[in-house]
Amino acid sequence: GGGPSVTRLDRVLDSIADKGTEFGANDFAQLNDEVQALHELSDSTRKRLFKVLQFIMNFKHNHGFNSDFYREYVALLGTMQARKFWGDMEVETIQAWLLEALQEAPGQSSSDMGTSKGSATGSRPSPKLQNQELGLQVGWLQAARLPRISCCTSYAVENLPMDSPMAQTMSELVRGSVVRHRRSLGSPDLCDPPCLEVVAVRSVVNPCLQVKYLAQLSDLDGKRRRDGCSGVPELEHLKVQPTPMDLDLNEHLLFHGAPS
Numbered sequence: 001g002g003g004p005s006v007t008r009l010d011r012v013l014d015s016i017a018d019k020g021t022e023f024g025a026n027d028f029a030q031l032n033d034e035v036q037a038l039h040e041l042s043d044s045t046r047k048r049l050f051k052v053l054q055f056i057m058n059f060k061h062n063h064g065f066n067s068d069f070y071r072e073y074v075a076l077l078g079t080m081q082a083r084k085f086w087g088d089m090e091v092e093t094i095q096a097w098l099l100e101a102l103q104e105a106p107g108q109s110s111s112d113m114g115t116s117k118g119s120a121t122g123s124r125p126s127p128k129l130q131n132q133e134l135g136l137q138v139g140w141l142q143a144a145r146l147p148r149i150s151c152c153t154s155y156a157v158e159n160l161p162m163d164s165p166m167a168q169t170m171s172e173l174v175r176g177s178v179v180r181h182r183r184s185l186g187s188p189d190l191c192d193p194p195c196l197e198v199v200a201v202r203s204v205v206n207p208c209l210q211v212k213y214l215a216q217l218s219d220l221d222g223k224r225r226r227d228g229c230s231g232v233p234e235l236e237h238l239k240v241q242p243t244p245m246d247l248d249l250n251e252h253l254l255f256h257g258a259p260s
Helices: 004-022 024-038 043-063 067-079 089-105 125-141 166-175 207-224 231-240
Strands: 156-159 203-204
Touching: 004 024, 004 043, 043 067, 043 089, 067 089, 067 125, 067 207, 089 125, 125 166
Parallel strands: none
Antiparallel strands: 156 203
């Protein structure tokens, strides 16, 4: 497939190649953004993209990554493993890299990212279950990653593919939030939790609100720099884990009501 998206992808790949070992987390973010817009690639571009991923992996194994890279790196691999233009062997390789990265997460366990830990006996889950948990871990990290904004960013609402890690994670969170409820106001009878079907997941980019959020976050960082923030046990399962370089400011994924 050709078009403007592939041209932009080529520019990002050129930039990473030119920088050699001097690439940064922002390069991962740019590559992630460009790949998300693509559904097919020519064989030559696909092979070139895979070679860049191999280069990044080799650099990681030989030199390690600063913790600032971690979230963008995992988000990038999460996007890559879900693309339809890869062959089976390439998908398996990328998923292995991703699983390795998640197991090496600095200061995080799999339960911190909304999934259960593996068995203490060292037994391996089935490939299907392993892929499901892998997808939820990736989706959790992608959901915690705010989009990059600039003076040129405009308000946007985009439908997410329902098989993407982000959509699957959001669907699981919504379905898992329902509880038993009274049959009617004041009734002593409790009904079973409703069974919800998630038919669509949309990503909303609101630059104005994000700027306000980041400003409040910066202000809170200054106020709590010495002591940090105390935990909120009731919301622990929705907590976004900070990187080791960030102050823990109790950021959580929360729901709010909206008109139909």
